[in-house]
Amino acid sequence: MIRRTIAIGKKEFKHLLRDKRLLFVMIFLPIFLLVIFGYAVNFDVKNIQLSVLDKDQSNLSRSFINSISSSNYFYISSYLKNDSEIKYVLDKKEAQVVVVIPSNFSERIEKKKETAQVQFLIDGVDGNAATIIKSYVDIASIKFNQKLQKEIFAKLGVKFEPLISLEPIFWFNPDLQTTKFLIPGLIAMILIIASVISVSLSLVKEKEHGTIEQLNVSSVNSVELLVGKSAPYIVVAFFDALLILFVGYVLFDVVVKGSMILLLIMTLVYILSSVSLGIFISVISTSQQIAFTLATFATLLPSVILSGFVFPIESMPPIVQIITNITPAKFFIVILRSIIIKGVGIEAFWDQLLYLIAFGTLFLIVAVVVYKNDSATA
Amino acid sequence: MYSIEVNNLTKKFGKFISVNNISFKVKEGEIFGFLGANGAGKSTTIRMLCGILAPTSGDAIVGGYSVLKHPDEVKLNIGYMSQRFSLYNDLTVEENINFFAGVYGLKGKLLDDRKKWVLKIANLNNKENLLTGSLPGGIKQRLALGTAVIHKPKIVFLDEPTSGVDPISRRGFWELINDLSESGTTVFVTTHYLEEAEFCNNIILIDAGKLIAEGNPKDLKTNYLLNDIIEVECDNAVKAMELLEKENFVEETSIFGNNLHLIVNNFYKDKTQIKLLLSDKNNIRVNRVDKIVPTLEDVFIHLLDNKTND
Ligand SMILES: Nc1ncnc2c1ncn2[C@@H]1O[C@H](COP(=O)(O)OP(=O)(O)OP(=O)(O)O)[C@@H](O)[C@H]1O
Numbered sequence: 001m002i003r004r005t006i007a008i009g010k011k012e013f014k015h016l017l018r019d020k021r022l023l024f025v026m027i028f029l030p031i032f033l034l035v036i037f038g039y040a041v042n043f044d045v046k047n048i049q050l051s052v053l054d055k056d057q058s059n060l061s062r063s064f065i066n067s068i069s070s071s072n073y074f075y076i077s078s079y080l081k082n083d084s085e086i087k088y089v090l091d092k093k094e095a096q097v098v099v100v101i102p103s104n105f106s107e108r109i110e111k112k113k114e115t116a117q118v119q120f121l122i123d124g125v126d127g128n129a130a131t132i133i134k135s136y137v138d139i140a141s142i143k144f145n146q147k148l149q150k151e152i153f154a155k156l157g158v159k160f161e162p163l164i165s166l167e168p169i170f171w172f173n174p175d176l177q178t179t180k181f182l183i184p185g186l187i188a189m190i191l192i193i194a195s196v197i198s199v200s201l202s203l204v205k206e207k208e209h210g211t212i213e214q215l216n217v218s219s220v221n222s223v224e225l226l227v228g229k230s231a232p233y234i235v236v237a238f239f240d241a242l243l244i245l246f247v248g249y250v251l252f253d254v255v256v257k258g259s260m261i262l263l264l265i266m267t268l269v270y271i272l273s274s275v276s277l278g279i280f281i282s283v284i285s286t287s288q289q290i291a292f293t294l295a296t297f298a299t300l301l302p303s304v305i306l307s308g309f310v311f312p313i314e315s316m317p318p319i320v321q322i323i324t325n326i327t328p329a330k331f332f333i334v335i336l337r338s339i340i341i342k343g344v345g346i347e348a349f350w351d352q353l354l355y356l357i358a359f360g361t362l363f364l365i366v367a368v369v370v371y372k373n374d375s376a377t378a
Numbered sequence: 379m380y381s382i383e384v385n386n387l388t389k390k391f392g393k394f395i396s397v398n399n400i401s402f403k404v405k406e407g408e409i410f411g412f413l414g415a416n417g418a419g420k421s422t423t424i425r426m427l428c429g430i431l432a433p434t435s436g437d438a439i440v441g442g443y444s445v446l447k448h449p450d451e452v453k454l455n456i457g458y459m460s461q462r463f464s465l466y467n468d469l470t471v472e473e474n475i476n477f478f479a480g481v482y483g484l485k486g487k488l489l490d491d492r493k494k495w496v497l498k499i500a501n502l503n504n505k506e507n508l509l510t511g512s513l514p515g516g517i518k519q520r521l522a523l524g525t526a527v528i529h530k531p532k533i534v535f536l537d538e539p540t541s542g543v544d545p546i547s548r549r550g551f552w553e554l555i556n557d558l559s560e561s562g563t564t565v566f567v568t569t570h571y572l573e574e575a576e577f578c579n580n581i582i583l584i585d586a587g588k589l590i591a592e593g594n595p596k597d598l599k600t601n602y603l604l605n606d607i608i609e610v611e612c613d614n615a616v617k618a619m620e621l622l623e624k625e626n627f628v629e630e631t632s633i634f635g636n637n638l639h640l641i642v643n644n645f646y647k648d649k650t651q652i653k654l655l656l657s658d659k660n661n662i663r664v665n666r667v668d669k670i671v672p673t674l675e676d677v678f679i680h681l682l683d684n685k686t687n688d
Pocket residue numbers: 377378391394396414415416417418419420421422423461570
């Protein structure tokens with residue numbers, strides 16, 4: 001059993017070593033993608049254009065505006081005079097966020113001692129950016145609030161130290177650096193593409209050349225065949241994962257906060273479930289061309305669009321949220337972000353791990369059933 | 379003792395009947411020829427006998443096991459060389475041998491012995507490191523045969539092993555088949571080279587999935603073709619054939635290379651009838667007219683012709 005699997009694995013490794021093109025693609029494509037994405041797709045939100053519509057024009061309102069714009073995140077791009085201009089600046093992209101301070105702002109706070117409402121209008125076209133801008137705005141408001149409370153109490157002659165001091169920091173990603181946020185998505189995308197395509201092609205090749213007949217008639221069973229054939233690609237994909245982490249560290253300062261061992265184990269589980277998908281594709285394909293097309297289709301777009309890599313899943317319509325489950329990248333990205341950015345352990349994402357395992361098992365079972373049926377009838 | 383017993387074996391693909399209710403027996407250690415034109419159903423039959431394709435109905439006992447009920451046991455006892463290329467072109471000779479040895483779980487001294495044996499029969503001693511894709515066709519086929527029987531199976535199935543191989547290499551390949559058979563291995567071989575059928579102990583001929591003749595080459599020639607065969611060597615064989623077909627003493631005609639073969643009936647008296655028609659009336663030069671012993675090809679063409687005339 002083991003001997004046969006090893007014989008198949010060895011042979012497959014030799015195919016891979018002789019196939020310089022595939023080898024090149026499997027090792028350099030990941031780095032290439034990482035560098036391209038890492039530099040080109042920069043979601044870092046700094047120098048946010050802020051338009052101000054200050055209807056109050058009081059000391060207090062000016063002080064509030066100052067406190068927001070004093071951070072490096074915002075700069076004031078324009079002052080507006082009336083509501084009708086709001087739509088214009090947002091539409092023309094002259095502002096990413098508009099703050100509207102009502103005319104009764106200082107009156108409510110200083111005289112009536114009531115809560116004042118400030119309105120922020122955020123450009124929601126880029127969901128990620130909008131979320132980040134919203135958090136900045138929240139923090140700025142909270143800070144101003146605390147400062148204000150302190151002053152009010154001081155005027156009353158009471159020394160105020162809030163019981164709970166809100167010191168808002170972005171706990172998991174202090175500078176909200178998107179590269180850090182992106183690296184997990186990139187790892188997930190690159191690994192699924194590399195493993196699904198290579199595994200599906202390698203199995204279909206045997207079908208196309210007719211050598212599969214020779215294997216079917218030997219006493220090799222389907223498990224030995226599948227394990228032996230995918231083993232080399234699992235190893236290479238794993239190596240890819242290490243390479244990406246290393247390049248991510250060197251170029252983008254991405255440090256794994258959590259356990260490296262846990263990360264590697266999870267990566268292996270992810271590669272295995274991707275390989276199941278690859279096996280499934282190879283079983284239903286009759287030529288390398290079909291397999292390649294299916295594999296690309298099944299991995300590239302879903303792992304970018306549906307995985308939460310670029311677009312947050314929470315902001316998708318419910319139907320699409322359900323569809324996102326077709327890519328194991330979705331679960332793996334959650335796991336990776338947990339380990340790399342948050343540094344938390346398995347207790348934080350065990351459910352995702354279960355999904356991942358279920359995904360891989362499902363495809364593997366279907367693939368084996370279809371394979372056995374096929375070889376009995378075709 | 380029989381190595382293979384086939385009973386009413388049938389394979390349908392949808393409505394299409396690829397193998398139609400065939401039965402035959404193969405003796406232990408013999409060379410059994412399985413003949414038929416393209417698409418006759420040879421490969422389909424072989425794949426059922428190897429346990430990789432389930433029959434639609436009927437069964438076969440191969441090496442003591444039913445292909446229907448115990449295909450995995452069948453596989454353990456056989457070797458198979460598929461019609462399509464069965465080696466890996468991008469691996470070296472030795473890597474291919476090692477791979478198949480590994481798949482069959484060979485190890486230790488047995489592995490070394492068998493490796494040497496395969497290299498020897500493929501004439502590849504000291505050429506272990508050549509890429510298989512760079513070998514000439516005849517050598518590749520020998521290597522493929524070697525790897526197919528690396529585990530010393532009792533029965534080996536060869537599906538058109540000599541197609542696309544030059545005549546001299548084909549001759550050499552048949553010597554290998556003979557050696558295998560002499561060492562006790564049952565060899566089940568398909569071919570559409572009819573002259574190769576002469577090397578077999580027993581033959582069956584199938585057409586469109588149906589068995590139409592069986593026996594040893596000698597019996598086939600005498601039992602299935604009772605008429606005389608006349609070989610005519612002349613110019614313009616095609617024209618000559620057209621003319622002769624119209625004569626009442628000719629039953630069937632066929633072209634063999636530059637010669638014509640005629641199956642004649644009782645109206646045929648002697649060669650003057652032919653010479654009169656061709657050279658005297660139609661100016662076609664006739665070099666030679668001889669009565670010959672029918673070849674298997676004559677018999678098969680006769681059988682297949684009669685079938686289509688039905
Ligand atoms: N999987 C399949 N599905 C449908 N039809 C098939 C299948 N396999 C074979 N056939 C058909 O069955 C018939 C017999 O095919 P088979 O390959 O057994 O012929 P063969 O005698 O080996 O011919 P050749 O000399 O070309 O190898 C052919 O008409 C073929 O098209």
